[in-house]
Amino acid sequence: MQKVRLADIAQQLGVSTVTVHNALSGRKGVSDQMRAKILKTAKEMGYEASSAKKKKETEKAWNIGVLIAENYLAQHATYYWKMYQEFALAAVEKQCYTTIEALKKDAEIHTLEIPDAFRGNKVDALAVIGEIDNRYIQKLRQQMQIPLVFLDFYNYEIASDAVVADNFHAMYQMTELLFAQGLEDLAFIGSIDVTSSIMDRFCGFMKAMIAHHKTVADEWMIRDRDEMGNIGFELPQYMPQAFVCNCDLIAGMLIAKLKAAGYRVPEDISVVGFDNFVYPGYTDMKITTYEVDMKAMTKTALDKILKQLRAPGRSRSMDVISGHIRWKNSVKMK
Numbered sequence: 001m002q003k004v005r006l007a008d009i010a011q012q013l014g015v016s017t018v019t020v021h022n023a024l025s026g027r028k029g030v031s032d033q034m035r036a037k038i039l040k041t042a043k044e045m046g047y048e049a050s051s052a053k054k055k056k057e058t059e060k061a062w063n064i065g066v067l068i069a070e071n072y073l074a075q076h077a078t079y080y081w082k083m084y085q086e087f088a089l090a091a092v093e094k095q096c097y098t099t100i101e102a103l104k105k106d107a108e109i110h111t112l113e114i115p116d117a118f119r120g121n122k123v124d125a126l127a128v129i130g131e132i133d134n135r136y137i138q139k140l141r142q143q144m145q146i147p148l149v150f151l152d153f154y155n156y157e158i159a160s161d162a163v164v165a166d167n168f169h170a171m172y173q174m175t176e177l178l179f180a181q182g183l184e185d186l187a188f189i190g191s192i193d194v195t196s197s198i199m200d201r202f203c204g205f206m207k208a209m210i211a212h213h214k215t216v217a218d219e220w221m222i223r224d225r226d227e228m229g230n231i232g233f234e235l236p237q238y239m240p241q242a243f244v245c246n247c248d249l250i251a252g253m254l255i256a257k258l259k260a261a262g263y264r265v266p267e268d269i270s271v272v273g274f275d276n277f278v279y280p281g282y283t284d285m286k287i288t289t290y291e292v293d294m295k296a297m298t299k300t301a302l303d304k305i306l307k308q309l310r311a312p313g314r315s316r317s318m319d320v321i322s323g324h325i326r327w328k329n330s331v332k333m334k
Contacts, residue, residue, distance in 0.1 A: 065123035071229035147308035171204030187220030190246030242270035
């Protein structure tokens with residue numbers, strides 16, 4: 001069988017060989033959409049990186065299933081689609097394949113049905129991106145005796161490998177950032193009972209508030225979504241000096257609401273977010289935020305899976321991945 005070259009993939013897609021090389025090697029300069037398209041085409045054409053040839057006879061090309069709840073793939077929640085793309089790219093670099101399935105809400109809550117693509121030993125391991133119902137996780141563990149890794153959430157009741165952002169300390173830092181600018185009357189936007197990530201971020205927020213002997217008015221504890229993941233919230237009657245938002249999507253929606261109500265950001269009210277991700281349909285509002293290191297998270301999750309596959313029965317743990325504060329234009333400076 002003739003070897004598939006980078007030039008063959010480039011010709012198939014009508015792009016340059018450099019673009020294909022950059023996409024497959026994880027370099028910058030390629031859009032997320034084009035990178036995903038190149039990865040898919042390379043897989044379909046049977047492209048094999050040179051490093052893979054050396055390992056072909058000694059190491060299996062693992063097929064890793066990826067499960068994401070459908071509500072995370074809705075119009076606004078493309079953050080997890082980006083996370084999947086990073087995971088898929090990391091898998092290609094390790095000569096692995098990925099099979100993605102969207103978990104329907106009815107299956108997650110009621111039928112607990114496992115996707116057909118994951119049944120009958122069709123995948124060697126499973127990565128779950130984004131928090132899902134505990135009962136469904138239990139079903140997965142009962143029916144699928146394969147390595148299971150949680151990405152961007154954890155579950156202590158059902159011990160397993162997990163990789164999460166440093167939600168607690170990161171939001172503590174973001175809140176301290178506001179205090180450092182003399183902003184002390186703070187509101188928090190996020191439904192803390194919906195995901196462990198939002199809860200951890202709220203706890204980090206509260207640590208800073210307690211350290212400064214501050215309380216949060218009931219009106220300034222604002223839910224942003226229901227248990228089904230449907231997003232929506234209203235502005236409080238009395239405004240704080242600043243809002244701490246559990247993610248940049250909510251921060252962007254908040255800024256739009258504030259401007260519509262006649263408030264200036266940051267001159268009148270400051271806003272901070274979390275994740276440093278610009279959602280489709282929202283221009284870059286230059287939100288001061290905490291950037292999640294998505295590449296490090298996905299690579300760590302993949303490494304956990306590969307270690308389990310190569311050494312079944314190894315001990316499991318949760319890895320916390322730190323990111324960075326990104327100063328932008330949504331906080332009023334002293």
